[in-house]
Amino acid sequence: MLTNRQLLILQVIIDEFIQTAQPIGSRAISKKEQITFSPATIRNEMADLEEMGFIEKTHSSSGRVPSEKGYRFYVDHLLLPFHLSAKDQREITSVFEQDLVEFEQVVQKSVRVLSDLTNYTSIILGPEVYATTLKQLQIVHLSPSTAIAILVTNTGHVEHRSFSIPAQIKASDLEKLVNILNEKLVGIPIVELHDRLQKELSLIINQYVNDVEIAFSYLKGALFDQQPTNVYIGGITNMMLQPEFSDVTKVHSLYSIIEKEDLMAKVLRSNQQGIQISIGQENKVHEMQDCSLITATYSLAGEQVGTIALLGPKRMEYSRVISLLNLLSNQMSDTFHQW
Amino acid sequence: MLTNRQLLILQVIIDEFIQTAQPIGSRAISKKEQITFSPATIRNEMADLEEMGFIEKTHSSSGRVPSEKGYRFYVDHLLLPFHLSAKDQREITSVFEQDLVEFEQVVQKSVRVLSDLTNYTSIILGPEVYATTLKQLQIVHLSPSTAIAILVTNTGHVEHRSFSIPAQIKASDLEKLVNILNEKLVGIPIVELHDRLQKELSLIINQYVNDVEIAFSYLKGALFDQQPTNVYIGGITNMMLQPEFSDVTKVHSLYSIIEKEDLMAKVLRSNQQGIQISIGQENKVHEMQDCSLITATYSLAGEQVGTIALLGPKRMEYSRVISLLNLLSNQMSDTFHQW
DNA sequence: GTTAGCACTCTTACCTATCGAGTGCTAATT
DNA sequence: AATTAGCACTCGATAGGTAAGAGTGCTAAC
Known part of the structure; x- marks a missing residue:
């Protein structure tokens, strides 16, 4: 027409x-x-x-x-198929050239590179912890009444929570429990961890009739109570370089939203595979309705796990940004697949 | 006069x-x-x-x-001696009412409360990792060629670094090494860790003449290469509420400085005990010369370890802020002393 | 169907006048 | 001698007025 x-x-x-x-x-x-x-x-x-x-x-x-x-x-x-400049390509691939074995390192570098290249704000959503598997569980006692539970995933993610040990539990009980759990649970996806813990528990209780039950419930609390958000943000100040954000109150309202990691996680998480673009009013969050948000997903071991996003003015360099995101998301998926 | x-x-x-x-x-x-x-x-x-x-x-x-x-x-x-409102006192002390056993939790809450109460930007410098002692060292293998070293301190701080294992090193060697190190080094202040590692090494080498040396140097690299900054910031957006920062370019230049955690750490770290106040040009960092910075220190087990700071316009509520910082720093010191 | 020409609109910059808050100085008051 | 009332003056902020420039919509010619 x-x-x-x-x-x-x-x-x-x-x-x-x-x-x-x-x-x-x-x-x-x-x-x-x-x-x-x-x-x-x-x-x-x-x-x-x-x-x-x-x-x-x-x-x-x-x-x-x-x-x-x-x-x-x-x-x-x-949108014309856009071919990235040599520099763009170089910058993105350079993230993966050093052998970074930890997920956090890759993401932090990526977030940085993305925002530097585009002058927009980049946001990366870490892998759902629950999509990864348990590598090792560890308890370190700080004092007779406090301890830290450390949980390492196969992606190299280290998660730790501290908790206080109730008086009636002996340190030896706790250790026993952890040993058993480690034997039984290594390799289990974190998603299933909660259920499996429950299942194993009944068996364990038959063998060690001590206060293991209480220790377990404490441990469970420590590990599952607060779910970590793992949102990585880069180039927040970049928005202030855009002429559409020369007004402090606009910047302020946008920033107070971006600061809310759980909200950001929610906004980004709800995307299906591939590139997604939300322009202005298409964004659900009112404060972002002067912006465009472009998201891509990356995967780990085949499963879709995380989101890479760029937030900029509606007047974004759509084709370049899409190419950048595509390249980065592929590189990330490839890298993580090798692990 | x-x-x-x-x-x-x-x-x-x-x-x-x-x-x-x-x-x-x-x-x-x-x-x-x-x-x-x-x-x-x-x-x-x-x-x-x-x-x-x-x-x-x-x-x-x-x-x-x-x-x-x-x-x-x-x-x-x-400055008149200022007595805090009931609300101010309540908010500050409430941070310490739940039993938070992990340092990070206390600091994150504190940073939040400070910036909320004052409408300024609050910055807390974590304890010098080096002023704490080693609780446990742990290696978790991710793949044959990669591993994560996890280091837990007596303050409940968990530090982790990943590194790749060179081909010539056997996993068993590495484990042996870690076991030995754990035996020898637990309880040692992190400051001395580097030296002590060096010392222990010579003894170990005599007993296990394998490639332990290489493993050691790798481990050392993983643990000491990048020093973590541990800077916690709250209420960055608050600066935009101050009329002296109604200009985006001003906000932008200030923010790009605050974002540089290592610089901030340097600026804050160099303070002696007690309350310190830098007004405008007294600040070394050019971008902060429209601001005032008030810092207080807190201590852990008697030794001075960290800094709490509030950054605001020169037109700050000095007396209230000083009282707030004093209260918080005392509370923090008390709490950490109990651990 | 395309384009040249032109009147019209709106923004921007600039100038001017006016108002009001606040000062510095002088002279009167205490 | 210290304090204060009075007054001329300065400057910022506001509003109105004009001119220039960029751009449009419409009409008529190509």
């Missing part, structure tokens, strides 16, 4: 606006190489595009600016 | 400016309860105070604003 000429003009407007953040006028468009017709013609086409809701005026005699519908159309139909 | 009347006026000006962030005129001062003389008199005194450098005008016919010298004098000579 859009003519080729309209498509072309829409594309030029959006491309241009992404770079300059300024309204685009008919004269400016006519000067573009690809454009062979006059400003007057362009004005007519623009009036149509505006009527259809793809572009807007900031005031009655201004140039045009893409609407959210315009961006959506652009993203859905006008 | 300052008359009582001048002291009084200076105090009123600063107290008022701290609350309103607006220049104070002679008329406004004369309306204060404590003030018994006329605006004209006050103007004369203000002219003197300005000549001496304690206050400034924002333009030739404006009210007066405290200068940095003024704040310094205020802090050094005019």
